[in-house]
Structures are given as structure tokens and as C-alpha cells.
Amino acid sequence: MRKQLCLGFGAALAILAAVATAGANGRYIWPMPAWMPPPPVPAGNPMSAEKVDLGRHLFYDARLSRDGTVACASCHEQARAFSDGRELAVGIGQTIGIRNAPALANAGYVPQLTWANPHLTTLEAQALVPLFGEDPVEMGSNGREADIFAALAADPYYTDAFASAFPDRPVIDLFTVTRALAAFQRSLISLDSPYDRFKYGGDADAMTPAALRGERLFFDHRFECYHCHGGILFTDSQQTARNPAPMLGNHNNGLYNIGGTGAYPARATGLYEFTGLAADMGRFRTPSLRNVAVTAPYFHDGSAASLREVLDHYAAGGRTISDGPHAGIGAANPFKDGILVGFDASDAEINDLIAFLESLTDEGFLTNPAYSDPWPADHPARATRMMP
Amino acid sequence: MKSAYFAAFLAATAVPALAEQPVTLNFVAEIGGAAFDCSQSYDHLGATHAQMNVTDFRLFVQDAALIRADGSQQPITLTANDWQHENVTLLDFENGAGHCAGTGNAPMNTVITGEVPEGDYIGVSLTLGVPFALNHIDPTLASAPLNTTGMFWTWQNGFRFLRIDFAPAGGTPMAHEGHGGHSDHGNASGWYLHLGSTQCAAASQTEAPSACVFPNRTTASFTSFDPATQVIVVDPAPVLRDADVTVNAPDTSPGCMSFPGDADCDSVIPKLGLAYGDHPAEAQQLFSIR
Ligand SMILES: [Cu+2]
Numbered sequence: 001m002r003k004q005l006c007l008g009f010g011a012a013l014a015i016l017a018a019v020a021t022a023g024a025n026g027r028y029i030w031p032m033p034a035w036m037p038p039p040p041v042p043a044g045n046p047m048s049a050e051k052v053d054l055g056r057h058l059f060y061d062a063r064l065s066r067d068g069t070v071a072c073a074s075c076h077e078q079a080r081a082f083s084d085g086r087e088l089a090v091g092i093g094q095t096i097g098i099r100n101a102p103a104l105a106n107a108g109y110v111p112q113l114t115w116a117n118p119h120l121t122t123l124e125a126q127a128l129v130p131l132f133g134e135d136p137v138e139m140g141s142n143g144r145e146a147d148i149f150a151a152l153a154a155d156p157y158y159t160d161a162f163a164s165a166f167p168d169r170p171v172i173d174l175f176t177v178t179r180a181l182a183a184f185q186r187s188l189i190s191l192d193s194p195y196d197r198f199k200y201g202g203d204a205d206a207m208t209p210a211a212l213r214g215e216r217l218f219f220d221h222r223f224e225c226y227h228c229h230g231g232i233l234f235t236d237s238q239q240t241a242r243n244p245a246p247m248l249g250n251h252n253n254g255l256y257n258i259g260g261t262g263a264y265p266a267r268a269t270g271l272y273e274f275t276g277l278a279a280d281m282g283r284f285r286t287p288s289l290r291n292v293a294v295t296a297p298y299f300h301d302g303s304a305a306s307l308r309e310v311l312d313h314y315a316a317g318g319r320t321i322s323d324g325p326h327a328g329i330g331a332a333n334p335f336k337d338g339i340l341v342g343f344d345a346s347d348a349e350i351n352d353l354i355a356f357l358e359s360l361t362d363e364g365f366l367t368n369p370a371y372s373d374p375w376p377a378d379h380p381a382r383a384t385r386m387m388p
Numbered sequence: 389m390k391s392a393y394f395a396a397f398l399a400a401t402a403v404p405a406l407a408e409q410p411v412t413l414n415f416v417a418e419i420g421g422a423a424f425d426c427s428q429s430y431d432h433l434g435a436t437h438a439q440m441n442v443t444d445f446r447l448f449v450q451d452a453a454l455i456r457a458d459g460s461q462q463p464i465t466l467t468a469n470d471w472q473h474e475n476v477t478l479l480d481f482e483n484g485a486g487h488c489a490g491t492g493n494a495p496m497n498t499v500i501t502g503e504v505p506e507g508d509y510i511g512v513s514l515t516l517g518v519p520f521a522l523n524h525i526d527p528t529l530a531s532a533p534l535n536t537t538g539m540f541w542t543w544q545n546g547f548r549f550l551r552i553d554f555a556p557a558g559g560t561p562m563a564h565e566g567h568g569g570h571s572d573h574g575n576a577s578g579w580y581l582h583l584g585s586t587q588c589a590a591a592s593q594t595e596a597p598s599a600c601v602f603p604n605r606t607t608a609s610f611t612s613f614d615p616a617t618q619v620i621v622v623d624p625a626p627v628l629r630d631a632d633v634t635v636n637a638p639d640t641s642p643g644c645m646s647f648p649g650d651a652d653c654d655s656v657i658p659k660l661g662l663a664y665g666d667h668p669a670e671a672q673q674l675f676s677i678r
């Protein structure tokens with residue numbers, strides 16, 4: 001059970017030696033340095049090493065889907081910081097979804113999950129969407145949960161794992177499955193990038209000169225990146241256990257302006273879908289920039305292929321689509337966030353900004369065995385599992 | 389046992405005016421007047437007289453009541469069972485066989501059962517919906533029938549009140565009007581009629597919603613109805629009469645799923661007795677009596 005992250009600075013090592021293990025009194029010890037407050041944990045779902053381990057097995061288990069082909073991991077691959085490299089997520093039967101699969105590093109700190117859903121305030125609730133959603137179908141399991149839980153119960157791993165993760169309620173049902181999945185995702189902590197080693201670990205050589213120049217540009221008023229992508233997680237949509245209230249950053253960043261009305265494509269209107277308020281048109285959650293270099297393509301619909309394309313978008317203050325059903329000048333979207341006025345930048349500056357964004361990649365997170373696929377290749381949990 | 393004795397004792401000593409009479413409301417599902425069956429196909433559906441299979445047919449009914457001659461309503465106290473919780477009942481007309489094998493399951497329920505104070509009743513009233521207080525609970529802890537995943541609408545933090553799913557008979561693919569571009573939802577395999585509350589965002593992040601912009605609950609009343617001899621018919625065909633169920637408007641949910649701005653709903657939601665966009669409510673045509 002003892003798993004060790006390879007954080008490169010001494011202060012954290014004492015804590016990290018106990019990563020993902022239970023403390024002496026059974027208390028969960030977060031795999032994170034002391035300076036970072038843990039994510040909020042719902043009262044009904046305390047963390048434990050046993051629950052996290054169970055959640056990891058469920059996360060990689062395609063038997064949670066209707067036809068045994070889609071696991072959570074099918075759209076959330078560790079090597080891509082638990083994103084999938086596709087523009088839009090893909091469900092059972094090759095069903096193309098309507099959103100880009102978000103990366104899951106530090107998912108426990110996200111106060112409003114998916115891209116802009118005010119109803120999904122916990123990972124426990126969010127898990128029901130891929131499991132049972134039908135528009136689009138992802139795992140397609142609605143009406144099939146009894147068969148699915150029976151299949152899990154027949155696996156000797158789960159018989160023991162549910163009993164030790166939920167000693168007071170050792171049943172395999174929607175409650176325990178969603179709680180374990182949430183606990184595993186809450187354990188996905190990524191705070192050991194070159195930037196962290198430089199900034200918090202005292203390693204003066206951790207960042208390249210280009211990345212250091214890019215850092216200055218990132219926090220410069222000409223670019224204004226940090227207004228939305230601020231804080232330790234580089235997003236204004238976050239909450240830690242120490243914040244009494246979440247920060248809920250949702251912004252229209254001028255990706256669309258269909259017909260000059262401010263409209264976004266009908267199936268992706270952002271917060272507007274839930275509030276009906278004109279001002280919420282096109283407002284989506286600010287994603288964290290941690291590991292951003294490995295989570296292409298970008299935006300809620302995966303419509304930017306590279307970091308360079310994203311920076312070009314922000315330089316222009318919005319995206320212009322010249323023809324087709326989505327034609328419009330995004331920069332002129334009336335609901336666009338006022339901070340996005342565009343900027344002039346040289347190629348060298350753009351390269352430096354990209355070098356800075358690349359310094360947010362946490363290689364240890366992408367390879368940490370505590371987050372990896374626990375199932376043998378021929379196991380029924382993964383034998384027919386689709387991967388990105 | 390002890391509590392049963394107490395209940396019997398209390399019942400025996402209760403004043404006669406509080407005597408209860410059992411009531412059963414019987415429902416029948418039909419498609420265009422023909423009995424609904426998961427193995428059948430149905431002709432003449434919608435404006436284009438399409439031939440369709442029906443792959444799911446379930447709905448929640450809340451606040452069932454009997455109506456007295458003076459017009460006052462007597463709520464039915466529901467019998468607690470796997471189909472009924474507090475004041476809501478799940479009606480389930482699909483048996484999980486035939487075309488319903490995808491999302492359906494074997495158990496079925498075609499009745500609302502409960503009791504009312506003894507009296508003279510002349511009519512019946514019911515509301516298609518899940519009461520607000522139950523619609524936004526944690527479904528992983530809900531008791532039956534609110535644990536029915538086929539009726540989950542978790543993206544909207546609630547339940548589908550109505551779910552009637554159609555698929556083209558004979559495996560004909562769904563047509564698509566135009567091309568929606570990058571995020572076109574081009575893989576609709578059927579035409580789905582889903583009704584539920586929309587735009588229920590909470591005032592703050594830590595609260596359940598306190599209201600919905602579009603509650604989408606619709607009430608049907610019949611002022612002359614005898615539960616002993618009559619049935620309530622649920623038939624979506626009149627509701628779909630002016631809709632083309634062989635196409636899906638581009639960039640919208642497949643069929644009509646209650647969301648504002650879906651042309652597929654324009655003629656449909658009004659016939660459920662609800663306004664939709666600038667289309668005013670019409671008389672509800674889903675329920676009738678016979
Ligand atoms: Cu639906």
C-alpha cells in the first residue's frame with residue numbers, strides 16, 4: 001500500500017513518505033505538501049486510504065458501463081493529466097459527446113464541476129452524469145445498475161474492498177460506488193511541477209530561463225492571464241477546505257458570437273443553460289492550468305488544438321469565425337468578459353509564455369503508481385475497455 | 389406486531405367520520421389508440437405519419453386527488469410501496485422486453501393506490517411531475533421509486549417527469565435537418581419526449597435550488613370519473629400530432645427534452661398543457677379517461 005510520490009524538495013518528504021496511507025489512527029493523510037490546504041470533503045464521505053483504493057479500481061473498471069467498454073479512465077487518461085486528447089468525449093457505441101473531457105488533476109478543489117453546471121457541486125453528484133446520462137450517452141448505465149452491482153459483487157476484490165472502505169455500510173450500491181469514485185478523484189493532487197519546485201521548493205534551477213521570462217509575462221498587465229488563471233491552481237474557480245465559500249469563475253471568453261447576437265452554439269451555452277440569464281451566455285468555468293501542456297485540445301468544446309492557438313485567441317481578444325453556422329466575431333461578443341481586450345505579443349514572447357505553461361507539468365503526477373490502472377491486462381475490468 | 393395491534397386499536401376506536409375507503413386509479417398506456425406493447429411498432433405518428441417503435445414509457449404522477457361534487461379536492465393518501473413515496477407515484481408501462489430492452493426493466497406499474505376519507509367523489513385530478521421537495525434530493529440515497537436510474541436527470545439536478553422514447557421502426561436512421569457545424573449533435577438514434585424542470589440553478593453554490601424558471605408540472609382534471617369502472621389513458625400520439633418525429637432540429641437534444649429553444653418542442657410542450665417559448669399552453673392531451 002505504501003506509495004511514494006517523487007516530490008523534489010525536502011520539506012515535503014516527511015509528509016510524502018506516508019502518501020495515500022492511513023495515519024496511525026486511521027486518518028487519511030493527503031498526498032500534498034504542508035503549505036497546501038486540502039480540498040473540501042463532504043461530511044458524508046470522509047477520506048480513507050481504503051476508499052481511495054476502491055475508487056481507483058472503480059475508476060478503471062469498464063464494467064460500470066452498459067456494454068463493458070467505457071470506464072472513467074476511457075476519457076480520463078493519467079498520462080494526459082486525466083484528460084483524453086479528443087475534442088469531444090466519446091461514450092459507448094462511439095457516441096460523440098458535447099464537451100471536452102476535463103482534466104482531473106486537483107479535481108477536489110473544483111467547486112462547480114463539468115464546464116459550467118451549478119448543480120454539480122460535488123464529485124459524488126458529478127459521477128452520476130457519465131454513469132447515467134443519456135444526452136449524450138457516456139457509460140449508458142441507466143436502468144442497468146442492478147446487473148452492474150451484481151457483476152462487481154462477483155469479483156473477489158470488491159467483496160473485501162467495499163467492506164473495508166465502508167465498514168458501516170458494506171453494500172455495493174449507488175451511494176458507495178459514487179462515494180468511492182469521488183474519494184479517488186479527490187486524492188488526485190498535482191503540486192510538484194518545475195514551477196512548484198522553483199517557487200516553493202527552493203530549487204533555483206527548476207525552471208528554464210524561457211519559463212521564467214514567460215512567468216513574468218503571465219503575471220503582466222499586458223496579458224492579464226492571472227486575472228482568471230490565478231492562485232495556486234491557476235484558476236478563479238476553486239475552493240479549499242479553508243475557504244468558507246467557493247470562488248466561482250465563469251467567463252465568456254469570446255469564442256463565439258453567432259450572428260453578432262452574442263449567442264453560442266445551442267448545445268453549449270455555458271451557465272446560460274441553467275440560469276436563462278442573458279449575461280450568462282457563453283460563460284464557462286475557468287480550467288486550472290496545472291498540466292495544461294498535456295491536456296490539448298482546449299476550451300469546453302476542444303476547439304483550440306494547441307497552446308499557441310489558445311494564445312492567438314486571447315491576443316485577438318476573441319475568435320472570428322468567418323463562415324458556416326457559427327460565423328461571428330467573438331471579440332465583439334456583448335457578454336464577453338471585459339478583461340479580454342487582446343494584446344500584441346512577439347513570437348518570442350508567445351514562446352516564453354508557452355515555456356511557462358509547460359513548467360506547470362507535473363511529471364510525477366502523470367506517472368504516479370498510486371493513480372495508475374490497478375487491473376491486469378486480461379482482467380474483465382479492462383479486457384474490453386476502450387482507451388483514448 | 390405490537391405497533392400493528394396499536395394501529396388496529398386506534399382504527400377500531402376512531403370516530404366513524406374518519407373512516408377511510410381504498411381507492412385504485414387504473415392507467416392504460418396507448419399509442420394512437422392502440423394498446424402499448426414494447427414488441428409492437430406504431431404507424432401514423434406525428435405530422436409525417438411515421439412508423440416508430442417505442443423504447444421506453446414511464447412517468448411520475450404527483451398529488452393524485454379525487455374531486456367532490458362541490459369541486460373541492462381530496463388528496464389520495466398513497467400506499468407506501470416500491471412505486472409510491474409520499475405523494476408521488478411512478479407509472480411504468482414498459483417491461484424491458486422487445487424494443488424496451490435498452491433502458492427498460494421487467495417490473496411494471498399501472499396503478500395509483502391509496503385511500504381517501506369515505507365520501508362521495510365524482511372526479512379525479514393528477515399532476516405529471518415530481519414534487520419540488522423531492523425533485524432535488526440526493527438520488528443515491530433516495531428510496532423507491534426515486535432510485536429509478538432510468539428516470540434520473542442528474543445534469544439538471546432532478547428527475548424526468550415523463551419519458552417516452554421513440555426509435556424509427558425497421559432501423560431507419562434519424563434524419564437531420566441541415567448541418568450544425570463543429571458541435572453538431574449528429575448521432576441522434578431516436579426521438580425522445582422528456583419532460584422535467586429546467587433552469588433550477590441555486591442562488592448560491594451550497595444550496596439546493598429554491599425554484600425553477602420552468603417547473604414544467606402539468607395537471608389534468610376530469611370532473612366525471614369513476615375509479616371502479618373507468619381507466620385513465622396515457623397516449624403521447626395526440627401530443628406529437630404536429631411534430632415531425634423523424635428529424636431532430638440541428639444542435640438540439642434528440643427529440644424534445646424540455647430545454648428552451650428546441651424547435652422540436654414548439655408544437656409538443658403546449659399540448660402537455662404548458663407554455664413553451666412564445667407558444668402558449670393548450671389543453672393537455674396526454675391524459676384522457678375512458
Ligand atoms: Cu432527455
